[in-house]
Amino acid sequence: MATLLSTFSLLHLGALAFAAFAPLLIFAYRRRDKKQITTVSSLLCFRSLKKAELPKAKIKLPPRFFVELFALLIIVIASSLPFFKESGERIVILIDNSLSMSAKFGEHTRWEEAKIKLQRWTENNKQSGSYILFTTSPSVTQHGEGGLSRNSLLGELDRLEFVAAEDKLESAVEQISNLASFEKIVIVSDKKINSAQRDLKVEEIFVGGEISNLFIKSASLSEKGGRKIIISEIASSSNKTLTFELALSGSIFNKDSDREIELYSSQFQVEANNIKSVELPLPSQLSGLNIFRLEIKSLDDHVPLDNTAWLSLSQSQLNSILLVTDQKSSDALGLAKIPMMEVRVISAEQFSQLSAQEIEKYRALILHRVTLPQVYRIPTISILPPANDRFFRQANLLQSIEITSWIDHHPLLAYLQVPLLSGGSGVTFVSQPWLRPVVNVSTGAIVVAGESEGIRFLGFGVELLPFEGSKEPAVSILTLNALNWIAKERSASAIVVGDTVNLEQFTSAQVVDPRGERLETTANKTFVANLTGPYAIVTEEGEEFFTVNSYFPTESNSNKIDVVTINVATSRDVQKFLESSTPVWPFIVAAVILLLTIEYLLRVREIAKSAEVVAK
Amino acid sequence: MANQASILSPSFYRQLQQLKIRTRRAFLGTRQGSHLTHRHGHGLEFADYRHYAAGDDYRHIDWGVYGRTDKLYIKQFREEQDLNVSVMIDTSGSMGYPEGEGKFQRAIELALSLSYISLTDGHTVSLSLLGDKRSPKFSGQHAIGRIEKFLLETIPEGEIDFITETRAAVARLKLPGKCFIISDFQIESEQVSKALDTLRARNYEIVLLHLLGQSELRLPNLGESIICDAETGEELVVSFDKESRAAYSRELAKHVQQIEEYCQKRGIVHVLIPTSQSLQEILLSRLPAMGVVG
Numbered sequence: 001m002a003t004l005l006s007t008f009s010l011l012h013l014g015a016l017a018f019a020a021f022a023p024l025l026i027f028a029y030r031r032r033d034k035k036q037i038t039t040v041s042s043l044l045c046f047r048s049l050k051k052a053e054l055p056k057a058k059i060k061l062p063p064r065f066f067v068e069l070f071a072l073l074i075i076v077i078a079s080s081l082p083f084f085k086e087s088g089e090r091i092v093i094l095i096d097n098s099l100s101m102s103a104k105f106g107e108h109t110r111w112e113e114a115k116i117k118l119q120r121w122t123e124n125n126k127q128s129g130s131y132i133l134f135t136t137s138p139s140v141t142q143h144g145e146g147g148l149s150r151n152s153l154l155g156e157l158d159r160l161e162f163v164a165a166e167d168k169l170e171s172a173v174e175q176i177s178n179l180a181s182f183e184k185i186v187i188v189s190d191k192k193i194n195s196a197q198r199d200l201k202v203e204e205i206f207v208g209g210e211i212s213n214l215f216i217k218s219a220s221l222s223e224k225g226g227r228k229i230i231i232s233e234i235a236s237s238s239n240k241t242l243t244f245e246l247a248l249s250g251s252i253f254n255k256d257s258d259r260e261i262e263l264y265s266s267q268f269q270v271e272a273n274n275i276k277s278v279e280l281p282l283p284s285q286l287s288g289l290n291i292f293r294l295e296i297k298s299l300d301d302h303v304p305l306d307n308t309a310w311l312s313l314s315q316s317q318l319n320s321i322l323l324v325t326d327q328k329s330s331d332a333l334g335l336a337k338i339p340m341m342e343v344r345v346i347s348a349e350q351f352s353q354l355s356a357q358e359i360e361k362y363r364a365l366i367l368h369r370v371t372l373p374q375v376y377r378i379p380t381i382s383i384l385p386p387a388n389d390r391f392f393r394q395a396n397l398l399q400s401i402e403i404t405s406w407i408d409h410h411p412l413l414a415y416l417q418v419p420l421l422s423g424g425s426g427v428t429f430v431s432q433p434w435l436r437p438v439v440n441v442s443t444g445a446i447v448v449a450g451e452s453e454g455i456r457f458l459g460f461g462v463e464l465l466p467f468e469g470s471k472e473p474a475v476s477i478l479t480l481n482a483l484n485w486i487a488k489e490r491s492a493s494a495i496v497v498g499d500t501v502n503l504e505q506f507t508s509a510q511v512v513d514p515r516g517e518r519l520e521t522t523a524n525k526t527f528v529a530n531l532t533g534p535y536a537i538v539t540e541e542g543e544e545f546f547t548v549n550s551y552f553p554t555e556s557n558s559n560k561i562d563v564v565t566i567n568v569a570t571s572r573d574v575q576k577f578l579e580s581s582t583p584v585w586p587f588i589v590a591a592v593i594l595l596l597t598i599e600y601l602l603r604v605r606e607i608a609k610s611a612e613v614v615a616k
Numbered sequence: 617m618a619n620q621a622s623i624l625s626p627s628f629y630r631q632l633q634q635l636k637i638r639t640r641r642a643f644l645g646t647r648q649g650s651h652l653t654h655r656h657g658h659g660l661e662f663a664d665y666r667h668y669a670a671g672d673d674y675r676h677i678d679w680g681v682y683g684r685t686d687k688l689y690i691k692q693f694r695e696e697q698d699l700n701v702s703v704m705i706d707t708s709g710s711m712g713y714p715e716g717e718g719k720f721q722r723a724i725e726l727a728l729s730l731s732y733i734s735l736t737d738g739h740t741v742s743l744s745l746l747g748d749k750r751s752p753k754f755s756g757q758h759a760i761g762r763i764e765k766f767l768l769e770t771i772p773e774g775e776i777d778f779i780t781e782t783r784a785a786v787a788r789l790k791l792p793g794k795c796f797i798i799s800d801f802q803i804e805s806e807q808v809s810k811a812l813d814t815l816r817a818r819n820y821e822i823v824l825l826h827l828l829g830q831s832e833l834r835l836p837n838l839g840e841s842i843i844c845d846a847e848t849g850e851e852l853v854v855s856f857d858k859e860s861r862a863a864y865s866r867e868l869a870k871h872v873q874q875i876e877e878y879c880q881k882r883g884i885v886h887v888l889i890p891t892s893q894s895l896q897e898i899l900l901s902r903l904p905a906m907g908v909v910g
Contacts, residue, residue: 037844038841038842039713039715039843040713040714040832040843040845040846041710041713041714041800041802041832042802043843043848044804045864045867046854046864046867047867048863049855049863049864049867460828484664497809527824
């Protein structure tokens with residue numbers, strides 16, 4: 001009982017002032033008693049009776065009065081919004097889901113180990129109140145509702161996966177520490193943070209031993225002294241200086257041959273948690289080699305997935321798309337309908353006759369049911385590649401597509417109801433380090449996406465063409481998203497789903513989301529853009545709009561929008577109380593109803609008693 | 617035959633037909649009736665002898681007396697005339713309380729019943745609502761409907777001067793007779809005495825039907841309460857404990873006793889009637905036992 005009372009709290013203490021009405025109730029009862037007069041036929045025989053003054057000092061209050069008083073006090077307490085604070089602490093769980101968590105030691109990857117250790121931690125900390133779950137990559141994201149129970153937390157964890165993105169652990173902790181509604185943060189990561197500088201209660205669950213990861217941060221072709229060189233940055237996430245070998249190989253990708261030639265390897269050292277810039281000269285005689293592969297080899301590297309980069313010699317042509325298809329179509333398989341798209345359609349045979357330089361002048365390359373003979377330095381989309389495609393390697397043929405999972409936050413899937421892609425036939429892809437699964441069926445990925453050396457690649461195991469616009473909305477959206485993603489990098493002013501938008505520059509503004517519903521902003525004039533599409537900002541001066549995940553730059557005409565890099569919604573105290581505490585009002589309403597019922601029964605009893613007296 | 621009235625049932629009226637208004641004295645009427653007067657005239661009841669005078673009806677000569685005395689004597693008979701029955705009903709506010717006990721309703725029923733008995737017996741009935749109006753004279757059974765209508769038009773309210781009202785009621789009656797006064801007599805006993813004196817002075821044979829409610833006879837426990845006089849509106853704060861209620865009972869008994877004693881000394885019939893008693897019991901049992909009807 002003492003514990004329960006200690007968690008009892010009132011949200012609006014000022015409402016207790018209504019208790020001042022209690023004396024009025026007493027006054028009303030005294031006045032009511034005074035009015036009871038009995039009429040008799042005559043006072044003739046009463047005059048001899050002992051005269052008595054009705055006691056003024058003593059307040060005669062029937063039991064009914066106390067019932068009414070209690071009901072009044074309960075209503076007063078109810079108006080002050082009482083609640084029981086959750087016992088136990090509110091704990092933030094921040095789990096590192098960056099690529100390094102894919103490192104495997106023994107039986108489990110770090111990610112799996114993280115989940116196991118976190119589950120064990122919750123078992124050992126059962127007195128904890130509620131949890132809020134965040135992941136770090138690709139940006140700080142909250143999962144589930146605020147105030148998760150232990151079971152809900154474990155359920156959310158089951159649904160999480162690591163992503164092929166770098167971790168932002170320090171900035172994640174920084175952002176989360178600005179939230180005022182938790183008592184402790186539990187960080188599950190393969191890295192340690194410097195929590196001493198922060199005024200935070202931090203508990204770290206370290207997963208994996210000391211690991212080292214070397215990855216190719218960037219790689220590009222350049223020239224130096226008349227000779228082509230590869231400039232690459234090799235990054236190390238390790239607490240010690242690492243030695244690694246960087247192997248360069250070259251190949252000529254065409255329909256007939258995929259022979260790869262090892263060129264040479266060089267050994268380097270990189271200091272702890274540092275980046276090493278290296279220059280690798282290409283052979284002076286390329287001998288037709290048109291694609292080069294860099295690969296890190298190191299005994300100290302525990303995450304091999306990010307150890308390879310591909311480079312090719314080419315330039316892209318802005319705003320023009322090269323579509324390679326053997327299907328005859330006068331309107332470029334519908335792609336010509338897309339504004340600002342200039343599509344050149346060639347056959348596979350014509351494509352094979354183009355040089356890399358000619359190909360790489362285009363903004364993007366779309367291969368429709370055609371093999372990619374080699375990797376070009378041009379964003380490339382492959383739609384239903386044939387079985388012999390070496391880059392977009394096919395895994396299985398599908399008679400019928402049943403979507404099972406997808407990466408919710410990938411820009412490729414913006415606007416899209418992914419399950420609508422089910423049906424029809426398709427292919428699955430072999431998972432490659434440069435191509436990550438985005439949309440999966442039970443047997444593999446049917447949409448893969450990757451990036452190497454800043455060049456993006458997309459593989460579709462479903463038919464996207466012809467582009468039919470609103471006739472095939474799901475497929476069309478996917479096509480548009482693909483073109484958007486493949487050809488653009490996120491600019492500083494672009495807004496994506498999950499971003500918190502800041503409207504501080506507007507004196508007063510009302511936000512309307514893409515569904516046409518009005519959104520509430522927080523006291524800081526921010527809101528979270530959870531939907532893709534156009535948002536309107538209505539002010540006294542007029543209306544401005546911006547688009548989340550837009551393809552066309554002209555869809556946004558506002559330059560006042562600023563993005564805040566916090567991906568969690570702010571909340572007011574009342575909202576917190578309603579979501580995370582146990583409200584007491586239902587019990588109070590029930591108690592008041594019960595009391596009024598008792599009061600009514602007592603009143604009926606009193607009336608019956610007086611009638612009985614009169615009848616006698 | 618009566619019975620156009622709805623307050624009393626036809627069967628009760630049939631029972632009332634067997635009753636007659638009893639008087640101890642003979643009263644003069646205004647027409648032939650069933651009441652024996654002291655007047656000598658047509659009748660069946662022998663009254664006296666007198667010497668035969670020229671012109672007398674010789675059919676009335678008592679030849680038996682002549683044979684014994686050789687003197688001529690005439691038989692005289694008592695004349696039968698109607699009786700004036702006067703019914704006075706108190707319509708002051710006290711007759712409406714205690715609420716729900718039907719005191720005034722009982723008064724109306726008694727008045728109606730006594731009127732019917734009188735009418736059936738060939739008497740003349742006049743009604744006086746003390747504090748309200750007075751009725752014309754009614755005779756014949758068929759008049760009962762008009763009597764009921766007259767009685768039902770009244771509700772008890774306000775304060776009345778009992779002495780003045782009774783005097784006024786009596787003043788319009790020319791000949792004395794039987795007078796029924798139906799009231800709760802919730803006034804000083806001296807006022808009752810003075811009012812009755814007026815009636816006695818006019819030679820009325822008076823019957824007091826003293827109606828009281830059950831909660832007037834046995835005071836309920838109302839705790840400490842404010843009580844209000846139904847007529848004057850005067851308020852009194854009293855305690856209704858056991859002791860006080862006993863004192864009230866004594867006071868009431870004293871008041872009734874005073875009226876009783878006055879009536880006894882002057883040959884007035886006083887009948888204390890609780891409203892809980894049924895009309896049948898009153899008219900068929902109590903009043904006959906007291907010689908009021910029979």
